[in-house]
Amino acid sequence: MSKENTPKPSKDAAAKPKRAQDVYTLVVELGRREGDGLPTSATGAGLLCYASGVDEAEAVRETVAVLKxxxxxxxxxxxxxxxxxxxxQGLEIDEEERALMMRALEENSVIVAQMTPYFAEDDET
Structure with a gap:
């Protein structure tokens, strides 16, 4: 086989080394939207999510896109x-939370771990 037939690596592949993914803990505040699946009387919700990304900005973008x-x-x-x-920071992370984080990393995904709906009477306290 001659050198002319040997495929050359693309310039993009050489210029952009693959960055390692990590998992970020995010809390997302939701407003209402038709068809959102929240309880009828809820005014919104808070979501605890674990999202993979090469940095936090990417994890946030992916999470917002999935939720939309x-x-x-x-x-x-x-x-x-x-x-x-x-x-x-000295925070204790239990095994269930660690497992969800590892799942998000392995699946390169966004995991919604908890949803807390907000109701109007919650705002008055």
């Missing part, structure tokens, strides 16, 4: 960091 395709109305996203960052 599910007819949800994400209003605000707050990031709480990676597992390593949270442990460095």
């Amino acid at each position: 395709t599910a007819d949800m109305n994400p209003l605000e996203v707050t990031g709480y960091g990676t597992l390593t960052e949270r442990e460095a």
Whole structure:
């Protein structure tokens, strides 16, 4: 086989080394939208999510995109960091939460771990 027939690596592949994925803990505040699946009397909801990404910005973008395709109305996203960052803050992470984070990493996905609907009477306290 001659050198002329040997495939050359693309410039894009050489210029952009693949960055490692991590999992980020995010809390997403939802507003109402028709067909969102929230209880009828809810004014919105909060979601605890674990999302994979090469950085937190990518994890947020992917989470918002997934929620929008599910007819949800994400209003605000707050990031709480990676597992390593949270442990460095002295937070205890239980085995169930670790398992969900590992699942998000393995599946390169967004996992909604908890949903808390908000109701009008909650706002009055």
